[in-house]
Amino acid sequence: MISFRVNSEDVVFEGDERTPLLWVLRDHSDLTGTKFGCGIGQCGACTVLVDGRAQRSCITPISSIEGRSITTIEGLATSDEELHPVQTAWLEYDVPQCGFCQAGQIMATVDLLQRIPNPTDADIDAQLTNICRCGTYARIRQAIHRAAELQVGGGRDV
Amino acid sequence: MSDTASLAPVTLSRRQFLVAGTSATGAFVLGMPLPNLLAGDDSTERQLGFFIEVQPDGRVIIGTNQPEIGQGVRTALPMLVAEELDVDWDTVNIRAMPLGLIKTADGYTWKYGGQGVGGSTGLTSNWDFMREVGATARQQLIRAAAARWNVAPDTCNTEPGYVVGPTRGARLSYADLVTDAAALAVPEERPPLKAVAEYRIVGKHHKTIDARDIVTGKAKYGIDTRQPDMRFAVIARSPYLNGRPHSFDDSDARKVDGVLDVFEIEGPAPGEPYQILASGVAVVATSTWAAIQGRAALEIVWDRGPNANDSSDAFWAENARLLDGKGQVVVDDGDFDAAMTGVDTVVEHRYEVPFVNHAPLEPQNCYAFVEADRCHIIAPTQMPAGAIQSAAWATGLEPEHIHVEFPRVGGGFGRRLTNDYVAEAALISKKTGWPIKLQWTREDDVKHDFYRPAGTHEMRAGLNARGEVLAWTQRLASASKYYRRPNMPDENLWEAELYPDDVPRNIVPNVRLEYFHNAIGVPRGSWRAPAHTANAFVIQSFIDEVAHETGQDPLQLRIDLYGEERELAYANHGGPTFNPGRLTRLLEFVADRIGYGTGTPDGRGIGLASHFTFGGYAAHAIEVEVSDSGDLSIERIVAAMDCGYAVHPNAVEAQLQGGTVDGISTALGLQITVKDGQIEQSNFHDYPLARIATFPSRFETHILPYDETPTGVGEIGVPTAAPALTNAIFAATGKRIRRLPILDQLKA
Numbered sequence: 070m071i072s073f074r075v076n077s078e079d080v081v082f083e084g085d086e087r088t089p090l091l092w093v094l095r096d097h098s099d100l101t102g103t104k105f106g107c108g109i110g111q112c113g114a115c116t117v118l119v120d121g122r123a124q125r126s127c128i129t130p131i132s133s134i135e136g137r138s139i140t141t142i143e144g145l146a147t148s149d150e151e152l153h154p155v156q157t158a159w160l161e162y163d164v165p166q167c168g169f170c171q172a173g174q175i176m177a178t179v180d181l182l183q184r185i186p187n188p189t190d191a192d193i194d195a196q197l198t199n200i201c202r203c204g205t206y207a208r209i210r211q212a213i214h215r216a217a218e219l220q221v222g223g224g225r226d227v
Numbered sequence: 228m229s230d231t232a233s234l235a236p237v238t239l240s241r242r243q244f245l246v247a248g249t250s251a252t253g254a255f256v257l258g259m260p261l262p263n264l265l266a267g268d269d270s271t272e273r274q275l276g277f278f279i280e281v282q283p284d285g286r287v288i289i290g291t292n293q294p295e296i297g298q299g300v301r302t303a304l305p306m307l308v309a310e311e312l313d314v315d316w317d318t319v320n321i322r323a324m325p326l327g328l329i330k331t332a333d334g335y336t337w338k339y340g341g342q343g344v345g346g347s348t349g350l351t352s353n354w355d356f357m358r359e360v361g362a363t364a365r366q367q368l369i370r371a372a373a374a375r376w377n378v379a380p381d382t383c384n385t386e387p388g389y390v391v392g393p394t395r396g397a398r399l400s401y402a403d404l405v406t407d408a409a410a411l412a413v414p415e416e417r418p419p420l421k422a423v424a425e426y427r428i429v430g431k432h433h434k435t436i437d438a439r440d441i442v443t444g445k446a447k448y449g450i451d452t453r454q455p456d457m458r459f460a461v462i463a464r465s466p467y468l469n470g471r472p473h474s475f476d477d478s479d480a481r482k483v484d485g486v487l488d489v490f491e492i493e494g495p496a497p498g499e500p501y502q503i504l505a506s507g508v509a510v511v512a513t514s515t516w517a518a519i520q521g522r523a524a525l526e527i528v529w530d531r532g533p534n535a536n537d538s539s540d541a542f543w544a545e546n547a548r549l550l551d552g553k554g555q556v557v558v559d560d561g562d563f564d565a566a567m568t569g570v571d572t573v574v575e576h577r578y579e580v581p582f583v584n585h586a587p588l589e590p591q592n593c594y595a596f597v598e599a600d601r602c603h604i605i606a607p608t609q610m611p612a613g614a615i616q617s618a619a620w621a622t623g624l625e626p627e628h629i630h631v632e633f634p635r636v637g638g639g640f641g642r643r644l645t646n647d648y649v650a651e652a653a654l655i656s657k658k659t660g661w662p663i664k665l666q667w668t669r670e671d672d673v674k675h676d677f678y679r680p681a682g683t684h685e686m687r688a689g690l691n692a693r694g695e696v697l698a699w700t701q702r703l704a705s706a707s708k709y710y711r712r713p714n715m716p717d718e719n720l721w722e723a724e725l726y727p728d729d730v731p732r733n734i735v736p737n738v739r740l741e742y743f744h745n746a747i748g749v750p751r752g753s754w755r756a757p758a759h760t761a762n763a764f765v766i767q768s769f770i771d772e773v774a775h776e777t778g779q780d781p782l783q784l785r786i787d788l789y790g791e792e793r794e795l796a797y798a799n800h801g802g803p804t805f806n807p808g809r810l811t812r813l814l815e816f817v818a819d820r821i822g823y824g825t826g827t828p829d830g831r832g833i834g835l836a837s838h839f840t841f842g843g844y845a846a847h848a849i850e851v852e853v854s855d856s857g858d859l860s861i862e863r864i865v866a867a868m869d870c871g872y873a874v875h876p877n878a879v880e881a882q883l884q885g886g887t888v889d890g891i892s893t894a895l896g897l898q899i900t901v902k903d904g905q906i907e908q909s910n911f912h913d914y915p916l917a918r919i920a921t922f923p924s925r926f927e928t929h930i931l932p933y934d935e936t937p938t939g940v941g942e943i944g945v946p947t948a949a950p951a952l953t954n955a956i957f958a959a960t961g962k963r964i965r966r967l968p969i970l971d972q973l974k975a
Binding site for chain 1: 296297298299434435437438439441442443444445446447448450451453459484485514515516517520586587588589590635636637638639640666668669670877881882884885886887888889892910911912916918919920922924926928
């Protein structure tokens with residue numbers, strides 16, 4: 070039995086302890102905002118925050134999550150009205166096309182901006198390795214810079 | 228792609244096509260009527276398929292009928308309706324409609340019009356229709372108001388959400404007119420449409436519908452489907468092209484906690500048309516992970532089938548052998564052989580374009596629940612009508628008993644024109660009796676696809692002493708996309724691979740196109756901008772080579788070839804005409820923007836390309852730097868598109884950006900190869916889609932409007948990116964890339 074928190078709620082999982090966090094979130098907790106893209110940690114569509122740090126949930130066995138605190142895309146905004154600055158920036162630049170990778174892109178960016186509050190283009194290139202099949206990279210880059218500005222103004226930790 | 232001919236709609240007159248009425252909640256609705264309904268099909272929902280609903284409280288709901296695959300059609304089509312209806316865009320709510328197939332006494336018809344997206348037609352095929360839907364509703368509201376005021380309708384006008392009468396202060400909200408409007412018959416004559424200059428919504432920037440749901444994780448894709456009592460399934464498909472399970476041991480699989488059932492799935496006979504892609508063994512379980520674990524525990528002995536010796540090496544060797552012979556001449560303008568005997572210079576090169584995988588980021592999946600007399604399908608698909616056919620094939624049910632929903636789709640790129648995964652899910656549900664969610668893994672998707680066809684192109688051009696191209700040939704040996712199409716004669720296989728009216732036909736006097744088919748067992752299908760991706764790469768590379776080898780400037784040679792604006796005949800998709808002068812305009816624009824011809828430092832170079840794709844025009848200028856050790860860096864990208872009229876400029880820009888990324892990513896590192904009858908790649912580690920670091924911050928996209936007729940935009944931006952990149956590499960290094968992908972060719 071694995072106990073942990075997801076978006077500030079207690080969760081208990083009693084299945085196979087090798088089950089990836091991704092499938093626990095999606096099939097067990099019905100939190101489908103976290104996406105399955107590759108299953109080998111390559112594309113980043115499944116990125117969530119584990120104790121505040123980005124992690125690829127498709128290669129994270131649930132056994133490693135005992136006592137940890139998970140934030141998924143559903144739990145990122147303070148409320149329906151008050152989005153996280155990264156989400157706000159994503160909307161300002163109208164980033165999504167198909168949108169399937171964007172939860173992962175956003176979670177990875179939240180983590181990036183915690184570590185590097187005002188990243189350069191080179192920082193973004195080095196740090197953001199999530200795949201966008203639709204090719205929204207130009208807008209993602211703009212939105213990351215915008216999110217950095219917004220966080221300077223009213224930034225907060227997750 | 229599934230054959231949908233048997234579901235061809237009956238032809239309806241305009242009067243039958245649009246009808247006004249009142250919904251159960253008292254709203255005014257405008258939509259398709261259902262003439263001659265079959266007994267029992269009399270629910271309100273079925274009787275009033277709607278596009279527009281004006282609620283008594285003034286809210287406006289606009290239905291969208293097309294699959295949203297990221298191209299923005301769910302935003303753009305309602306914009307057309309809202310524009311002609313004359314409402315404020317921010318009062319509009321969007322509602323997705325399911326597939327509207329219905330059976331009438333006259334045959335099958337589509338309640339919401341044709342539903343399917345591919346070939347960059349989602350907007351263009353609905354451009355007139357959606358505007359007319361909006362204008363008709365507005366006309367009904369005006370007539371209702373005019374009757375109330377006892378004035379002639381043509382003395383009335385509208386302001387957003389209101390009808391305004393001829394007398395001072397005469398003004399009624401649409402909401403107040405709902406009941407009256409619903410009672411009026413729709414006139415036979417078409418309503419007048421707005422002039423482009425009058426547009427307040429269309430042609431303006433708007434945010435993508437659903438963007439907020441996407442960034443908050445609320446948007447639902449097919450993969451997110453949850454239904455009562457749903458079981459989860461995966462399939463171990465034959466890793467061998469046209470192979471099948473010889474025998475299998477499922478004893479360990481059945482021991483996996485949560486595994487419920489294991490059974491064989493029979494695939495198509497080799498060479499026969501596809502309903503599903505491959506034979507295999509299905510595992511059904513209580514969760515996705517349990518199904519995946521159960522599959523991993525299967526012991527399967529494969530019958531390797533008739534293609535066990537297929538390999539990429541043999542494929543390329545066979546192409547070369549074929550090109551040494553004589554093929555099927557499909558275009559022969561002028562007298563190519565005679566012209567070549569008199570030319571001053573001959574340029575000749577061969578190019579290789581690989582198989583590639585679609586790799587939409589949402590892996591294939593489908594929910595299916597097959598019961599004795601009905602079937603429910605929820606699937607990410609570009610062709611919902613094909614989904615009905617796939618489910619009908621799998622279940623034996625008549626199409627009208629199959630209900631298809633198609634949520635937002637996590638990428639299409641042509642892969643989801645084919646609904647093989649719908650057929651698989653329906654087979655599994657039928658066999659087990661359970662509601663089934665079939666899940667493909669990434670490995671399944673990379674190894675089992677309808678890949679973009681691969682081919683070897685031999686190009687030859689003859690020029691006179693003035694550098695004018697007098698004769699041109701393209702000889703293509705390839706694996707045709709039309710392989711395994713039902714009722715497809717061999718002599719038509721070329722039609723999927725060569726689009727004869729592309730440049731330089733009708734420009735160069737002597738043109739010969741020749742085709743050779745290479746029947747490798749790799750499945751193939753439509754990949755974004757299908758054959759244009761190969762042909763634009765080849766033609767735009769070869770024009771560059773001709774220029775360099777005859778001492779001409781690559782930009783000027785293109786301008787000389789394209790010439791002035793004029794309409795040339797274009798019989799392929801995107802015609803009936805093609806105006807090469809529009810390519811000149813784009814090329815000159817991107818060349819100017821990037822500073823072409825002003826000199827670049829050592830190790831840097833600028834490449835250009837332009838192409839006409841499915842009615843739209845695009846050009847790219849790309850600047851690269853290549854280090855002494857062969858490291859490639861893309862320094863700057865300037866992309867421009869002429870899509871006639873940009874209905875939703877925000878989405879046009881997005882498609883141009885995305886198409887550019889797709890073209891570059893694919894050219895840099897993507898290929899599917901075959902060895903011992905098996906696809907060699909399996910996931911993103913060996914099928915490496917490009918990441919953000921590949922693309923520079925100096926990445927401009929420009930829309931150059933031309934007239935008042937929109938073209939599609941989903942595919943137009945893809946084909947020119949690759950040749951602009953490889954032409955830039957040549958300009959920087961003198962190294963010509965004639966084989967895609969580029970991979971480590973610059974290191975050699």
